Amino acid sequence: MPLEGMATLDDVNLEGKKVLVRVDFNSPVSGEELLDDSRIRAHVPTIKELLDKGASIVLISHQGRPGEPDFITLEPHAAKLSKLLGQTVQFVDDVMGPEARKRIKSLKPGEVLLLDNVRFLAEENINAPPERQAETYLVRRLAKLFDLYVNDAFATAHRSQPSIVGFPMVLPGVMGRLMQREVEALSKIFNPKESPKVFVLGGGKVPDSLSIIENIIQNKVADRILTTGLLSELFLVAKGIDLGDKNMKFLERKGILSLVPKARRLLLMGAPIDVPVDYVTLDEETGEVKVEPVYNLTGVIRDIGPATVKMYSELIKEAKIVVMRGPAGVMEDPRFRTGTKELVRAALESGAFTIFGGGHLTAVIEELGMKERVGHISTGGGALLAFLSGKELPALSALKVSASKFGLVK
Known part of the structure; x- marks a missing residue:
């Protein structure tokens, strides 16, 4: 109750x-x-x-x-x-x-x-x-x-x-x-009768996302955790993938690499974590935007790629509850909004009860003109994070x- x-x-x-x-x-x-x-x-x-x-x-x-x-x-x-x-x-x-x-x-x-x-x-x-x-x-x-x-x-x-x-x-x-x-909407997340549950986590607050993952693993809440943004890069590194010099240096400057041991522990705990298979990248010298596989990245990561969007969308289709927090890419640049937009669309078309957190996702929902399909948009920032983290x-x-x-x- x-x-x-x-x-x-x-x-x-x-x-x-x-x-x-x-x-x-x-x-x-x-x-x-x-x-x-x-x-x-x-x-x-x-x-x-x-x-x-x-x-x-x-x-x-x-x-x-x-x-x-x-x-x-x-x-x-x-x-x-x-x-x-x-x-x-x-x-x-x-x-x-x-x-x-x-x-x-x-x-x-x-x-x-x-x-x-x-x-x-x-x-x-x-x-x-x-x-x-x-x-x-x-x-x-x-x-x-x-x-x-x-x-x-x-x-x-x-x-x-x-x-x-x-x-x-x-x-x-x-x-x-x-x-x-x-409270009613968010409590659905922890209701064992409401499954399968798919979490789509992105955005720039990686330590916060790790806290959420830790809690939902301990409570056996998530059936799948689809990672995007910096969070996905962290888990790829934790799996031993070299993201290329430019991306590795960026992660080091952001302090993300210090979180690799924690990410590995979560993987060893059996966390049902999925990572991208491709990204949309930017060559900062030429300005060229490319789609590149994760095992051969030459540009700087800016969004998830089309193969990842397709893979994630298929998983979302099977969900009964979809929880989305944070954008998949650098949404401020229109060239890198597609990943976020398509994942939001997939969630809203899935028939699942959807829970969205974050202003970026609200903006995408309005852009798609699909607000009537939304289950719940949380007004909480820190409160939503604390709730999902089990605090x-x-x-x-x-x-x-x-x-x-x-x-x-x-």
């Missing part, structure tokens, strides 16, 4: 309740202009349901990190959400001070208030156990103003900060619909404690 021990909006009465909702409105920005509102859109169903059921809503979120250019106020987010909801979303440039508390107290059913960037508070930038976070000024000052806490921010679930784990220690805490969808997600643990403490689940 993926939701076992946690409560959802179905388990609480919302009529006339004042609800604190942790959302993740963290968006790419230019100055104070939002460049993408997809994360805000993702929370709209939860917010609308709370409004329809008679609650008054206070939203709390972060934006950027201290010292970074995107560390800005949430005022533009309030304006964007107002348009998406079709009603005014109030904004207060305060988080827990007198003005914020005054506005929270005066809020009426059917109204929405967005507090300012919670990371403006130093204590929100510190990870600590839930019991300690429940003692922070943020939680002590605000919790008494609410009847219920809703966490709808899966993308922050791997963090143990006050707004994520502190409030559910002192308030009844439940999952919002976005959080619920994420405990503090947000979910806190919601389980809260559900038990306040008698929300039997």
